[in-house]
Amino acid sequence: MSNQVYLVDDDEAIRDSLGWLLQSRGLTCTAFASAEEFLAAWSPQLAGCLLLDIRMQGMSGLQLFDRLLELGNRLPVLFLTGHGDVPMAVSALKKGAFDFVEKPCDDKELMGRVLEALQVDASNRASAASSESINSRLEKLTTRERQIMELILAGKFNKVIADELQISMRTVEVHRANLFEKMGVRTAVELSQLMTGRR
Amino acid sequence: MSNQVYLVDDDEAIRDSLGWLLQSRGLTCTAFASAEEFLAAWSPQLAGCLLLDIRMQGMSGLQLFDRLLELGNRLPVLFLTGHGDVPMAVSALKKGAFDFVEKPCDDKELMGRVLEALQVDASNRASAASSESINSRLEKLTTRERQIMELILAGKFNKVIADELQISMRTVEVHRANLFEKMGVRTAVELSQLMTGRR
DNA sequence: CCCTTAATTGTGGATATCCACAACCCGCCG
DNA sequence: CGGCGGGTTGTGGATATCCACAATTAAGGG
Numbered sequence: 001m002s003n004q005v006y007l008v009d010d011d012e013a014i015r016d017s018l019g020w021l022l023q024s025r026g027l028t029c030t031a032f033a034s035a036e037e038f039l040a041a042w043s044p045q046l047a048g049c050l051l052l053d054i055r056m057q058g059m060s061g062l063q064l065f066d067r068l069l070e071l072g073n074r075l076p077v078l079f080l081t082g083h084g085d086v087p088m089a090v091s092a093l094k095k096g097a098f099d100f101v102e103k104p105c106d107d108k109e110l111m112g113r114v115l116e117a118l119q120v121d122a123s124n125r126a127s128a129a130s131s132e133s134i135n136s137r138l139e140k141l142t143t144r145e146r147q148i149m150e151l152i153l154a155g156k157f158n159k160v161i162a163d164e165l166q167i168s169m170r171t172v173e174v175h176r177a178n179l180f181e182k183m184g185v186r187t188a189v190e191l192s193q194l195m196t197g198r199r
Numbered sequence: 200m201s202n203q204v205y206l207v208d209d210d211e212a213i214r215d216s217l218g219w220l221l222q223s224r225g226l227t228c229t230a231f232a233s234a235e236e237f238l239a240a241w242s243p244q245l246a247g248c249l250l251l252d253i254r255m256q257g258m259s260g261l262q263l264f265d266r267l268l269e270l271g272n273r274l275p276v277l278f279l280t281g282h283g284d285v286p287m288a289v290s291a292l293k294k295g296a297f298d299f300v301e302k303p304c305d306d307k308e309l310m311g312r313v314l315e316a317l318q319v320d321a322s323n324r325a326s327a328a329s330s331e332s333i334n335s336r337l338e339k340l341t342t343r344e345r346q347i348m349e350l351i352l353a354g355k356f357n358k359v360i361a362d363e364l365q366i367s368m369r370t371v372e373v374h375r376a377n378l379f380e381k382m383g384v385r386t387a388v389e390l391s392q393l394m395t396g397r398r
Numbered sequence: 399c400c401c402t403t404a405a406t407t408g409t410g411g412a413t414a415t416c417c418a419c420a421a422c423c424c425g426c427c428g
Numbered sequence: 429c430g431g432c433g434g435g436t437t438g439t440g441g442a443t444a445t446c447c448a449c450a451a452t453t454a455a456g457g458g
Contacts (some may be wrong), residue, residue: 086283086301090292101289142434143433157413159414169414171437172433186353189390190354192391192395193395222407344404366406
């Protein structure tokens, strides 16, 4: 699990105190003084979580959040704010923010939520990674192999597939063997488990 | 889709005005003057959504919410409050509340959220129904059949299963055929698709 | 004690799958 | 032109699956 926390707050005192708190508990904290700075450093591969102040000079935390959503951010976002209101919190959470905390807040409380966020990120990344690995294997399939895979996943026998595609059963067998090989499965059931949920 | 809205608020004026609003848009509104009253009427089969005031005489809306969670409530809960604060909203949403709205609120806004909640409920119920149907079929399986199903889902051949269970392959075939019949599937792939995600 | 249900096994034949070995056609690219 | 990759097909044999027909054993309930 990554122990990286990104902190965006335009108040240096907060950056220092929170940074100290996080690091004293064994987390790595990287601080940014503005939304723009973080945006410049952001990449889809960042792991960890994001502590985000709302009221800031320039781009606000909420605007940064929206922008990150567009960019496909997967980092759990924990809003930190001194002047939040209910609709703001509700909207942020419904858009997928991980948490919304008012400053000042209890150190233990905050640490707990940050750790939760890091957990969530770790499990998100794990499932994203396996899904990526599946995608890369899918890309190695030829058109015909993908087509036949669909029919296998529809629970059809080789014979039926051959009929539907107007090719010999032997050909279906070959494609089937090849695609199993490429997908790294040994049986149709494994393939089905690998693929159910996507598509 | 159900058009039933349950409204719990101890203020008669609110019950009347909201009830009127909802009914004027074609929804059915059933109002309760206290958490206790609703609790008495509640059953797991209720469909629709729940509009819940927080500050009330006796049990508060939040307490009712917690109690309903324990009871396995699946109705989307839309909190309505005149005196909510941010931590309260955050905690409610993180516990699974559907929304958290401050009174007074815009009629159109509220209607939109209520309709959303009804949609969510409808789709929840649809998937719960199919999952229920699967469960009831699972219950009809004998212990042995369930056991063999596990091994099939692990992608094992009848032969291997027979070895592992120290029984004849013929027996495995029989159980397999029976459980396919009971589960309403024709192939192992279909079974796998039915079962992946649960367990 | 009888009946039911679950679990078990056998026989035998029709089908289906798996696989090694070989081969042909075609379009694309250097 | 020659090579390469993708799609195609065939043969034949070893395995596996599917299924109808038949039957035994053990446990639990009425």
